[in-house]
Amino acid sequence: MLFLFAIAIPDIVLDFLHRCPRFATTMNEVLRTNALIYLSKMPQTFPSASRLAFWQRWIYSCIPMQSIATTDDNVRINMPDQSLSESKNIILQVSSKLRGFAINLLAFLGIKQIYDLKKIHIYSDKILRCMCEYISTLDYEEYIKADVHRAFHKAARNGMVEFITEVVKACPHVMTSADGNARNLFMSSIANRQEKVFSLFYGLESNRARFVCLMDISRNTMLHLAAKLSPPSQLARISGAALQMQRELQWYKEVESIVNPTDKDFLNQNDQTPREIFTYDHKDLVVKGEQWMKEAATSCTVVGALIITIMFTVAFTVPGGNVQETGYPVFKDEKSFTVFIVADAISLFSSSTSVLMFLGILMSRYAEEDFLKSLPTKLIIGLSMLFFSIAAMMVTFCAALIIMLDGRLQVIIPIVLLATIPVTFFMWLQFPLLVEIFVSTYGPGIFNRKMKRWY
Template sequence: MATSAVSAGTIVVEVLNNSNYLDWSVYLRNYLLAQDLWDAVKAIDEPPEDEEKKADDPLKAWRKKNAMALHTIQISCGPEAFALIRDSNSAKFAWDALAANFKTQALLPSDLPVESATSSNNPGYDESVCDFRQYQPFFKAVRSGDWNKAKELLTLHPNAARAKIPYSNKTALYIATELEHEHIVEELVQLMLEEDLEIKSSGWTALAVAADRGNIKIVKCMVRKSKKILSIATENNNMTPILLACISEHWDVVRYLYSVTPLEDLMPDKGPYGAGLVCHSIGVKKFDIAQELINRCPKLVLTKDPFGISPMHALAFLPSIFPRINRIREMKLIHIQSLQILDHMCEVMTHLDGKEMEDVHEAIFRAVERGIFEFFDRIFQASPNLVWSYNRMRRNAFQFAIECRQEKVYTLIYKLDKRKRSSIANLVDTSKNGMLHVAGMLSPLAKLDNISGAALQMQRELQWFKEVETITFPRSREALNAEFLAPRDVFTKNHKELVKEGERWMKETATSCTFVGALIFTIMFASAFTVPGGNNEQTGIPIFLNKKIFMVFIVSDAISLFSSTTSVLMFLGILTSHYAEDDFLKSLPTKMIIGLSTLFFSIAAMMVAFSSALFIMIHQQSWIVVPIIFLATVPITLFIWMQFPLLVEMFISTYGSGTFDRKVKQWT
């Protein structure tokens, strides 16, 4: 497949206009076939089977092919043609739209004799095409936005306002809406009947196009004429105008259409449109509409939208709506609104049973996977029996939280009484893996990537294993799974590579820091015997001994010497460690913390010693002393910038309050 940029001239002889569609389409079709892009124009829903076999990610490959085909079509269009498909994201839709608009014009050139088209002996005779020929000047005037000329033509052919283009079924209103000729739309709507606004082209009404484009003026104009068109859905993706505006995030159009749409049109028995509006509103955090709709129709909570997603699932997909820190007033409002919607969903859920609860179970595990502990907490408070729910692998919600390494969700297990906690902790899945076996499995990569360095990643894995171990029975710690492995064996097997990476990371860091520490030690040791200003030849005492700044030099030199020595010893301890799994929990991090801390103090003290020595020797030349002392802060700043975040993260991870909060209030 070609990937280099091409110009229109290398694809077609001339760009598409009102008179060359037939030749243009032949050139372009052959080019798309040669570039293996024609499949994207002919297919609409999914890639062909052979494409799925070739690509590791068939959806991504299909999107790329569709984008290349669409780009090829767009650069081969003239200005008028491009305006029709400017906002299209489908190569097929663009091709069909151009065919619908320009194929008729190509079939009916302006100099075509009327007799040849109307002759009953003509085997290619099409009455609709023939009738349309008289309306062609009117449609051209509409496309160009010239209402004065279009109005003159309407006096000759009054039915032209309601005429449809053969093959595409487009009316003048549809074309004017596509091109956003607002003044023409307003005039045409007045001349048309209500049922004329229901005419579809490629499965879309003119109102659907206006809503998708976000043209509020055109939308209002059409809705004032007919309310019935509000409930007419597109044929290709089953979307009503309000859903199209919602997906395109034209919220002025959405709020207007919501205000004029009858509530019964959004009820579950009328289709997935109400649920779709709730789901999309939740997805973009417009909770006012979602909350109002759910309050007015609670059944929407578990109704599927056109994509098969329920509002409860939509809420479980968005961890960002439950911010841990509400930094601004707007985020606080979003947080409150999202919790209100969730509480209302919980009320609806208490009246469900049987098959209706399957969707709730799926939403629970989705929330666990995304780490939305508020969702999890409120659901279980509303229906405590859901703590026993399990997924396809028969893992309960807390086992799944361990698998996904969602500590906030897992911590909620301490809201259960000890009896329930013990019972849940000793359940097994289809592979006879208990909770501790699951803790012995490797974290998802997305969670590990949030932790700096393989050593800290290994430490976090050990912390998870030790935490889960505290709530399991002693016999569960030795229980075997379907592979005849105990929990600790599972941990060792799954973390073998991470131990090696952690050892490599520790040794590389320690080696680099040992070199720096040894260099500082050497310099500071030599500086102690070659003091600035020299010594008195008779007594051997430093000449500037009685100056305060000299004492600053001596003290900082000593601090730097002792700190660098300590640092080197700690890093040597890391290099000589035998790197057992449990060493990553406390021993190795502690040595690294001490080593980095003392190295930082030695660098800082060395810069102070250097600055004080420089001041002693050339203190009368302040113009040079001050800038040099200022530059002495650069190494300290660089160290803080590069290593201090790691030092803080390691200290918090090792000696902080911990990842798991056991001090939670139990569910009543």
Template sequence: MVYLPFVMVYFCLWEFSKTLISRIENIEKKNKEPQEAKEVLIMVCKEIQNKKLESRDAYSRYYTKPFLEAARQNAYQVVDEILKRCPEAIRYTDKSGYDIIQLSVIHRSEKIYELIYELGRASNVYKMMEDSSKNNLLHLVGRLAPWHKLKLRTGATLQLQRELQWREEVKKMVSPAYHTKENIFNETPDMVFTNEHKNLVLEAETCMKTIAESCSITAGLITTIVFAAAITVPGGNHQDDGFPLFAGQIPFTIFGISVAISLFASTTALLMFQSILTGRFFEEDFLDSLPTRLIFGLCSLMISTTAMIVAFSTTLFLVFCHKKLWMLAPIGVLAFLPISSFLIVQIQLTVDLLWSTYRQIGYIFEKYNLGNSITYNPNDVSLFFKQ
């Protein structure tokens, strides 16, 4: 029985190492696939170029469909290669009349949007672009994203936040006069967004409340337990002066600090979760306000749980171990199990929230550094882009 905790830790580390090795192998395999696909792309484009067609417009029958499909699928390397060989492809449109910019917004193709970001920013056409129904880019970004894009985010809360981030990004590029302009159906961009996302808003509200309610119960229990531990000194007090028996010992100091941290952190977490439950749930609140509260609440809850386990472990050592240092090992292993279990359960949600909320402040996209990797000539493309 003494060796059981060590066996469990060894088993966990063994499983973790196997998972890590398999993921590394998958990453290496995925890195090879794009390179092979790019080589095939270059070969196909060279074959088309070798046909030496009578006019450059004749290339459209070869490039139009793959070019527009690449915009839908976020395949920026395909778009870049075609633009390098055929700059006028920037004018290609599908059956609905949508060009590459509009398709990148409708299908949330962030790499395509980033690839032509500078071209769009330098052109008034980008700011005043409309379709046959007088929908500008804000109307298009107000539509609900395709499901294969939504499911990349975990939960309705992060999905709605991503949609709001897209809207804020497109707002920067569209002329302010178009923020409230109506289409032929008398709908403003905000009206389109609200109508398209009303179900997602309800799902995000339910998801947020469920997390806040469950975590509030946990934070309340920790607050109660730690408060009772704070006023109940382990080992008791001296009868003559009332000072704790273990005062001055390092484990007792650790106990006091851990109890204080746990109490303050759990109280903070409880207040954060209660502010979510009693707050409003408007669309714009899911952009920063509500995710920030949830992040602070989850982080505080993890800190309070860790500090509570540390406080309980020091109490065990003080009261039952009689200064036997070798007992620190099994106590540490046992304390590691609940802490690691809680972190495994909560860390993914917390990391996703942190990444989605703070990693992309000021822009929706991760920095792909596409400006350093593009091969097409922006000056050649811009000539056709402005026509």
């Protein structure tokens, strides 16, 4: 099979398709598949379906790639000169060792893997364009025989935006095709929670209306499909049942905003409205989300309460004690004492705020709509204030040491460095969760409503 070697040797596949483009749609009668269908099952070969972290995306964008030579390009091959002097041979050997060390270092840092991924993406794009160029020349019978629409809908289920757009450019009529469940491109993207494919809807401009009113084989509208529970593979991408519930609500609200108002109460084959389906399918996820929120809030409440107790006590047991005659602190005129008392107040007030937020989470009613904004917002405020309180508590501790040790830096500096360890560990463990919740709640969203016209 042609594409069994696509990832390992994409350059050979590209060259082969340039020479024999008909193999793109030549059907294997035993497996009932061809190269185009096989490519539609490989989402990892295209950028839109790749799941990269923020820092990986940054590295990906910074990696330079040379243009890929095709069969029409002139390729120059440099042969090594056998008559090199001994000194030049030594230089070549050293440079080869350094190059090997650099490659191993890049592999250790994960940069080489990102480079290889980008290389595969570029080759896959070239291969896809080569296939689509040939597909555009097929007549109707050849198009049916090639089973282009099956490859198209597999790509939609796998979230392969590049595949979809290129095939549509080659065969515009594929946009009106449906899969085995009578679902069009956008209905399939909703059912499989492929937000990048669904965002193509916003690039249709005047052609949107004809897709909104369609139903599948079970008389489900777009909103019915959005009301169903996401596939487990898509839910697994999101950490925490509460955030999973939030994502489900975001999908439902997004689709609800584009459908006709009458579709909100439309009955499907089982006489169910979209809202009834959503409530029934998500009742277990609501329970899990409530449990996840309460466990997180309980753990953080204990930490916050301990900080409140410590900081309140510290405010009345200042380092150095008080003057007997006046009752004022001995070091009240020292700058380090000002830092001490301000940091103590910040830690006390921020930890008190965090505890109140977490108590609000524990006492929430946990309705479906609460998972969209209310609960995540309380968790964001609670975690943020807890971070501030722990950091301020460490500053308070360091300021107290400076006062008591009277500026002995050889002791103060190591202790201060050690004091940063718990703050660093806490941030390292919890800060990614805080960022994920904030981006999910107040970020730009998973849908691109500013999609440019592409069809």
